[in-house]
Amino acid sequence: MDILQYEFIRNALIAAILVSVTCGIIGTYVVIKRIVFIGGGISHAAFGGIGLGYLLGINPIIATIPFSILAALGIGTIGKKSEFGEDTAIGIVWAVGMALGVIFIALSPGYAPDLFSYLFGSILAVTSFDLIIMLILNVIIILTVILFHKEFLAISFDEEFSEVVGVPTKTMYLLLLCLVALSVVVLIRAVGVILVIALLTIPAAISRRFTHNIKNLMLLSIFIAIVLTITGLYLSYIFDLPSGATIVLILGIGFLLSSLFEYSIST
Amino acid sequence: MKKIVSIKNLWVYFNNIPVLEDINLSIRQNDFLALIGPNGGGKTTLLKVILGLIRPDRGEVEVFGKNPEEGRKLIGYLPQYTHFDPNFPISVLEVVLMGRYRGLIRSYSREDVETALNALDTVGMLEFKDWQIGKLSGGQVQRVLVARAIAREPKLLLLDEPTASIDPEMQKSFYELLLNLKKRMAIVLVTHDIGVISTYVEKIACLNRRLFYHGPREAGLKKLEEVYKCPIELIAHGVPHRVLERHEKK
Numbered sequence: 001m002d003i004l005q006y007e008f009i010r011n012a013l014i015a016a017i018l019v020s021v022t023c024g025i026i027g028t029y030v031v032i033k034r035i036v037f038i039g040g041g042i043s044h045a046a047f048g049g050i051g052l053g054y055l056l057g058i059n060p061i062i063a064t065i066p067f068s069i070l071a072a073l074g075i076g077t078i079g080k081k082s083e084f085g086e087d088t089a090i091g092i093v094w095a096v097g098m099a100l101g102v103i104f105i106a107l108s109p110g111y112a113p114d115l116f117s118y119l120f121g122s123i124l125a126v127t128s129f130d131l132i133i134m135l136i137l138n139v140i141i142i143l144t145v146i147l148f149h150k151e152f153l154a155i156s157f158d159e160e161f162s163e164v165v166g167v168p169t170k171t172m173y174l175l176l177l178c179l180v181a182l183s184v185v186v187l188i189r190a191v192g193v194i195l196v197i198a199l200l201t202i203p204a205a206i207s208r209r210f211t212h213n214i215k216n217l218m219l220l221s222i223f224i225a226i227v228l229t230i231t232g233l234y235l236s237y238i239f240d241l242p243s244g245a246t247i248v249l250i251l252g253i254g255f256l257l258s259s260l261f262e263y264s265i266s267t
Numbered sequence: 268m269k270k271i272v273s274i275k276n277l278w279v280y281f282n283n284i285p286v287l288e289d290i291n292l293s294i295r296q297n298d299f300l301a302l303i304g305p306n307g308g309g310k311t312t313l314l315k316v317i318l319g320l321i322r323p324d325r326g327e328v329e330v331f332g333k334n335p336e337e338g339r340k341l342i343g344y345l346p347q348y349t350h351f352d353p354n355f356p357i358s359v360l361e362v363v364l365m366g367r368y369r370g371l372i373r374s375y376s377r378e379d380v381e382t383a384l385n386a387l388d389t390v391g392m393l394e395f396k397d398w399q400i401g402k403l404s405g406g407q408v409q410r411v412l413v414a415r416a417i418a419r420e421p422k423l424l425l426l427d428e429p430t431a432s433i434d435p436e437m438q439k440s441f442y443e444l445l446l447n448l449k450k451r452m453a454i455v456l457v458t459h460d461i462g463v464i465s466t467y468v469e470k471i472a473c474l475n476r477r478l479f480y481h482g483p484r485e486a487g488l489k490k491l492e493e494v495y496k497c498p499i500e501l502i503a504h505g506v507p508h509r510v511l512e513r514h515e516k517k
Contacts, residue, residue, distance in 0.1 A: 032355060147372060154365050157357055164318050164344050165368040165419065212399035214356045 003237065008124055012243075015126040016229040018134040019190045019199065024222030025145055026183040027204040028214065029176060033156040036201050038075055038177065041090035043184040043196035045071035045097025050118045050193070051104030060118060061133055061185060068181035071097050076177045080170065121192035121244025123233060134186045141179055141186075152176055153214060190229065191244040199225065202251040206258040228254045268295040271341075271423055271453060272317055277326035279312055286312050288477045290326070294423065298453045299445075301464045304474035310457045311347055313474060314425050318344060331422070343416030343452070345409070347427035353401030359411050360396040363387055366418030386414040390444060406437035410444070417448065424448060427457045442467050 003009050030039050049067025053060030071093050079089035105112050117125055145152065151172040154162040163169045180200075187196045203225040204217065211217050232247030239246075272294035279287040287309045294300060302310050315321040316328055319335030330338025343366070363386055367379040375383075387393045390410040395403065403411065409429055416424060426445075430438045442463055445454060456468065464471055472481040 028356075032352065034352070150368070150374065151371065153357065153361070154368065157351055157355060157362070157365070158346075158349055160320065160346055161344065161349070161365065161415070162368070163320060164339060164342070165365065166340070166370065167368060168371070208354055208356060212354070212356045212401075213358070217356050 008126075009237070011126045011128065011131060012123045012233055013230065014131055015123050015134065015190060016233055017226055018131065018138055019123075019187055020203070020222050020225035020229055021138055022134075022141060022183045022186040023199040023203055023225050024207075024220075025141060025218050026179055027200045027202075027225075028207075028218045028221055029152055029156060030180060030200045031204040031208065032214075032217075033176070035177075035180070036197065037090050038072075038079075038086065039180050039184070039200045040197045041075055041094040041097075042068050042071045042177070042181050043188070043193045043200075044094045045074075046181075046184050046188065047118070047193045048097040048100035048104065050115075050188075051101030051108075054108040054112050054115075055104040059129070061130060061188065064185050064188065065137075065182070067097070068184050069178050072177035072181035073174060076174045080173075117192065118188060119192045119194055120242060121188070121190050121195060121247075123190045123229075123243045123247070124237075126189050130189050134189070137182045137186050141182055144175070144179055148172060148175065149214075191247055195244050195248045198248040198251050199229075202255050203228070206255055209258055209262050224254065268297060270295055271331055273327075273329045274313075274316075275327040277316065277328060278324050279309070279316060279321060280324050286476060287316070287323075290474075290478050292472060292478060292481060294453055294455060296422070296453055297449070298455070298470060299449050299468050300453075300455045300470045300472060301468040302455060302457045302472050302474060303459070303464065304479075308475040310474050311427055314344075314427055314455070314457065317425065318342060340419075341422045343419050343421035343424045345412050345416050345424075345426045345429050347431070347457070349408075349412060351400065355399075355401060357400055358396070359387070359392065359398050359400055359403070360384070362400055362411055363414045363418050366415040382420065383414070383418045386418040387411070389417065389448070390414045406433035406441070409433055409441065413444070413448075417452075422452050424452050424454045426454065428459070429456065430458070430460060430463070438463075 030036055046064045046068040049064030050060040052067060053063030056063065074093045075086070075089045078084055078092065079086035105115065114122070114125070151162070151167050154167050155169050155172050155176070159169050183200070184193075184196055187199050191199055203221040206224050207217050207220040211220055228250050229247050232250035233243055235241070235250065236243040236246035270293050272292070274290055274292045277287055277290040278285060290313065302313065304310055312321060316323055317330060317335060318339050328335055331341050332338070360380075360383060363383040364375050364379060366386070367375055367383055384393065384396065387396055390413050392407060392410050392414060395407065395411075400408065400411065409432065413429070430441055433441065438460070445456070446467060448454065458464065470481070470483055473479040
């Protein structure tokens with residue numbers, strides 16, 4: 001494997017593993033709690049953070065952290081008000097976040113050369129600094145899930161009963177959305193804000209065909225994500241295709257194959 | 268007998284429209300009470316007020332001598348609908364363990380698992396403990412959700428239309444289960460099933476925004492027609508009149 005001699009390839013591989021851990025864990029909650037489009041809303045709104053990063057001259061990934069957390073809290077708070085509903089909240093935050101990003105970039109001096117990579121990802125351009133941020137966010141995500149897995153499972157299964165037995169359901173829901181926000185930040189480097197939703201859903205959607213235990217579901221999702229993202233990464237390198245889009249297509253093909261597999265064993 | 272729930276002059280509004288008007292109701296230790304009334308009559312709302320899920324606009328609610336948020340620790344609850352994805356990755360035992368929830372960070376102890384297993388045994392579902400919840404039938408799911416409610420070791424069990432989704436043969440054994448639980452806790456049951464009321468429960472409360480009747484079932488059944496403002500067969504699924512007639516002959 002002579003391609004491993006390049007530092008950017010090694011970084012990309014490490015990034016693929018960090019990305020897979022994130023989307024395996026948080027993607028599981030996103031899929032079982034059916035908040036895929038909340039994830040989509042947060043990731044698009046996160047574009048505002050990228051624009052803010054350009055405007056202030058700081059690393060766009062850093063600027064995205066508070067921005068995506070605010071987007072998550074916004075969707076969570078507006079969505080729980082009965083007069084609006086979740087889909088309205090998603091629509092508002094999604095578009096306003098992106099619009100802010102466009103305005104911030106327009107106000108920034110000069111032009112934004114690698115803007116496209118934040119929209120559609122460029123895992124081959126991941127720096128060591130990016131890796132450190134991704135690692136720290138992963139540690140935060142894992143520790144939070146270890147501490148609150150009981151609550152997250154309870155509110156995902158039956159929110160009303162959870163409230164009755166004393167789970168602080170609103171706080172836990174917002175905390176879960178904040179974890180989705182942090183995972184969006186981790187995933188942006190790999191596939192960009194627009195394609196993040198694929199990593200949050202497809203590995204978990206494939207895995208849930210094979211297990212009904214949430215811990216195994218997370219572990220299997222991580223494994224499947226590693227295999228598919230590295231396959232996508234490798235193919236994009238060989239055929240000189242955009243890495244983010246190739247990874248997403250491989251994820252899609254993986255889902256299709258798992259469907260065919262399930263269909264063939266059920267008949 | 269000791270009052271465990273005391274509701275005084277309760278009013279609840281949704282969007283300025285009253286759904287509960289001036290309700291006065293006491294639930295006592297060892298009560299087996301059926302809460303009946305037409306759809307939209309406020310039965311579920313009343314249960315949710317007792318559970319502290321809905322705040323009253325006026326009036327007082329005491330649950331085990333405390334406010335509902337505090338007092339509900341001693342309540343077991345079976346919601347009217349528990350919608351879940353049939354593929355949801357959770358086992359029967361994990362569902363029942365939720366009834367043992369005692370607070371953040373605290374993980375379930377061996378005692379919690381024992382209590383959950385006992386609850387499953389009580390409802391006759393112990394052998395299914397490792398099954399994924401979506402693999403069970405509607406009646407079996409209801410039993411598991413009752414186990415989840417009684418795993419809290421409650422003094423009051425609130426059941427919101429527990430038999431609506433299960434077939435008639437299963438219903439009978441479900442009510443036998445309730446008779447068994449009644450020895451340990453007060454039970455309040457929201458139901459449309461007149462057959463049940465005449466066979467199993469001791470008291471009824473008729474609710475249609477206002478509380479029209481609360482007391483022993485014999486006298487209450489005669490008042491049913493007045494509450495529903497329509498002939499009785501509408502609520503007596505499959506057994507129109509028969510039950511009522513049997514009562515009158517007594």
